[in-house]
Amino acid sequence: MNEPGAPVVFKGFPAAEGIARGRVRTVDWHVPAVPRVAVPEGGRSRELERFRGALARARTELEGIKGETGSRLGPIEARIFDPQILMLDDPEVVLGTERYISDNRLTAARAFDWRMLELKDRWSRTSHPMVLDRLNDLEDLKVRVLRRLLDLPDPWEIGGDAEPGGIVAVAKDLTPSFVASLDASRVVGLATDEGTRTSHWAILARSLEIPAAAGLGDIAARAGDGQPIIVDGWSGRVVIEPDAREVDRFERRRATIRGWRRETPAIAREEAVTLDRKGVTLRANLDLPGEAARARALGARGVGLFRTEFLVVGRNTVPREEEQYLAYRSVAETFSSHPVLIRTFDLGGDKFPVFLRTPAEDNPFLGRRGVRVCPDEPELFLTQFRAMLRAAVHGDLRIMAPLVNTGAEIATVRELLGMAENQLRSEGVPFARAVEVGAMIETPAAALAAPGLAAHADFFSIGTNDLVQYTLAVDRTNTRLAHLYDPFHPAVLRQISMVARAGRAAGVEVSACGEMATRPLGVLLLLGLGVEVLSVAWRSLPGIKRIVRNCRLDEIRAAAEVSLEAPTGAEARRSFAASLRPTLNRVFPPGA
Ligand code: PEP
Ligand code: MG
16 A cells, blocks of 8 residues: 555556545455355255345346446437346356356356356357456356355445545446446546557446546556546546645646636537637437437537447347447437448447457557458448438438548448448338448558548548557557657658548548547647637537637647657657647636
């Protein structure tokens, strides 16, 4: 544990926007070694009964969490808990455990623990090693049931007195059921050793508006209950035992953010125009369909990235067309007069659904990822395209493919879309025709080949998260390399500028949807490099609009021109920030 009184800074990933200050409450998922107790000859039926009773209780609890999530976030969001509920009926789990109780006279706890260990081992080997959410679900269920069988208190129930200022839950990793069960009036922030922005629990935390930082390394081991802590869910920075300077900085930021919050309804109604009267289009990034209405209320003019992976990650069955259709339709209808750019399943890298049974790859981020999965899984994508084409009847829905490198990949998407159209037509099901198909520009290959790709794509969306990763060969999920992950690197800036020019020349809209568009300096730089359609994390919309309304596009362009010629990322950032100091001071008054 960390020495009391000495500030310790952790740097991880921003997992859910917002800032929080409170006291640490460590959350321990560890279940102590299950005692080895022999069951007497006649005790088997009692153990079987106890096991079934624990499963029934787990089901009641999970159904309760699902119901609660359904009313807080929506029915589609609530389905995140289905995999765990289904596991309670899975013969591999139930019959496997019962057999151990009957045949080997193990206690219910020991039999279940043993069975779960076997399944974990098998799933880790036979499916993709990055089926993290699925393993996370398994662990969550294991802890839930074992705690019942061993009469242990629940880690997900944060009891005790409320800390003044609120509780920050600190854990090795979290689960969706933990986050969904939190009392948001008491738990003000989350900080974890593991996980990324794409972890299921992080998606829920964003939707529930609980600030969170993930991938912090060893914070769980170093934090002690009751220690003061600050979590910055925008930058991924966490400070334990903050000193007076850190606290002061935090409180000033909090006051500024509160001031902005008061202005939010007014800002949401205002236009996103610069001081020299140039219009900028601000759209929202969504991870879950229920976020659409909130994004619209914050002033989004459409959706620039609707990630659809929530429908597949952690699931062991292919999502049905009807479920997808309803999810896509609800977003399309929420933004009936604005574009909704919906992304095809972006699988691979750090996210693969269990049902694909994908073999392990040595370099998953360079492997079967994004649009590359399409030709191998026509049924999965045909179902998705059918749902998208049907939903497109209800709004301006446009389809975009991730990790595109070539025109041939866009042609594959169009081919599958054509097949989906033919099917729907022959079935007499209504669908939209001539739906636009765009390419995400996420690799140097795509950026450098943008003029040629423009002949195949109806629009471009620059995914800066991946573009930076692939340009610099820096794994975006590796916190130890975070200092090398530089969106201001000249190679990145030049590619963004090239893509913007290629799009303009071909009359193809270019937007940007990576995290860069959510950072103040990144927003200005993208605008300066010629990208005037930005899609940002929905909660950041009012802040980004504030920046847009306080800058002059001609000044930003001139500053970006200079940065483009800078020899290093550090120099590009320094010169850009220096020449835009007056703008930055207008948005963030010194001392704010
Ligand atoms: C990106 O790569 O910038 C992007 C928006 O996609 P994701 O973060 O989902 O990979
Ligand atoms: Mg990407």
